[in-house]
Amino acid sequence: MKGKVTILMFHRVSDTFFDVSLLIKRETFEECMKYITESYHVITMDFLSQNFDKWENIPDDSVVITFDDGWIDFHDTAYPVLSRLKIPATVYLTTGFVSSECSYWQERLNRLLTPILANKKVLLEKVNIVSTPEINLKLKDLISKSDGKPIIFKFIDYLKKFTNDIILKTISELEAFLEEQTITISEDEHRSFVNWDEVNGINKPDISFGSHTVNHPILTNEQTDIVENEISKSKEIIEKETGRDVIHFCYPNGNYNEEIRKVVSGSYKSACTTRAGFVSRGSDIYALNRIGINQEMVSGWRGNFSKYVFTLSLFLESIKK
Ligand SMILES: [Zn+2]
Incomplete structure (x- = not known):
């Protein structure tokens, strides 16, 4: 892991979700975070972007923790764990989801x-x-x-x-x-995403908020004016609502192209994709690889956290084409 940074990507920290590829259970998440603090240097996205060019201050075995979309369980479940263990993280908010009753x-x-x-x-x-x-x-x-x-x-x-x-x-x-056809559709009685009060309740400097657009469109499918608006408006909204600078971006579904990258680089200091892999000196700061973590990738045969399965998964993901 010499000279490499692993950016971990989480979505839901919850016991159930229909898409298990986006889910890690609370207990497993906590065990995983404990192991990470003992075995890696957790750095912030701010630190990574500030030291990216020279790289010399970035320790080996560094990890950056990121959460996509702004799910309610970041606030209710993940944040208390991070706070207790003093682990920094970046949360990419989809501003149209925040303080809304909408479902993904x-x-x-x-x-x-x-x-x-x-x-x-x-x-x-x-x-x-x-x-x-x-x-x-x-x-x-x-x-x-x-x-x-x-x-x-x-x-x-x-x-x-x-x-x-x-x-x-x-x-x-x-x-x-x-x-x-008078066919009943089951309602989801739980709110899916955080609200602005919750975002502002997380006022620890260790947790930073990045932008993940306003409506979570796949940007490569959209017209230029929509792309530009999604990228700039979301930054504006988070800055207005939190009073904090927003300098990190995350492409919805990981999709970007040269034109989109250019727009993002005009107003942000970094951007994450969902492409699997590590980050090292010379990587593109506007197309950062990450490793998406879910329950299956970190748990052993008993279903609880296994550092061996976790380490193996990181390796396997990093060589995935
Ligand atoms: Zn997303």
């Missing part, structure tokens, strides 16, 4: 899945379920072939090539369609 579109879609499959016959009889022809075709194709859960991830992956507007419109149409 993938979660909304997941809630529709059970009623959709239960009413498969009715849906397949209709010519149009949703208004975008190719999405309609794909959805009907997926429904007709499948009886189970895996179609949700196939459909999510497929939708990721569309603009945020089309994705949200499709989900609203699906919800309306099911409602029309």
Whole structure:
């Protein structure tokens, strides 16, 4: 690990979530953090970006801890652990989610899945379920072939090539369609994301807030004006709400291109991707590799934290192509 920095990416610290690739359980997270403080140098994103060019002050075996999206469990579950262990972290907020009652579109879609499959016959009889022809075709194709859960991830992956507007419109149409058929959709009674009071309650300098856009679009699917607005507006909003400078950015879903990178580099000091790998001298500060951590990657056969599985996962992720 000489000369290398590992940026760890977390999403949900919770016991349940439909997408287990984004989840780590509270106890496992705490064990993982304890191990990290004992075995690595945890540095901040500020420190990394300030020392990036010369690199000489960055210790070997350095780790940066990051959280994406601004899930409520960062505030309720992860932050108390970090605070107790005095571990710094950066949280990338999607400003449109903060202080909102909204659910992430993938979660909304997941809630529709059970009623959709239960009413498969009715849906397949209709010519149009949703208004975008190719999405309609794909959805009907997926429904007709499948009886189970895996179609949700196939459909999510497929939708990721569309603009945020089309994705949200499709989900609203699906919800309306099911409602029309008087099919009940289960409600999520828990708030998904943090609010500004909670963000401002975390006033420890060790926790910094970065931007993850306003609406979490996949920026490579969007027009230039939307890209520019998502990148600048989110920074403005966090700065206004917290009174703190926002200098770190994180690309939604990790997607960026040269044009997007250029826009980001105009107003931020760093940007993270979701591409797996370590960071070293000469890496691009506006396209930082990270290693996404989930329950499976850090737990042994008993289901609790294993430093061997964790270390092996870091290695395997870093050589993943
Ligand atoms: Zn995200």
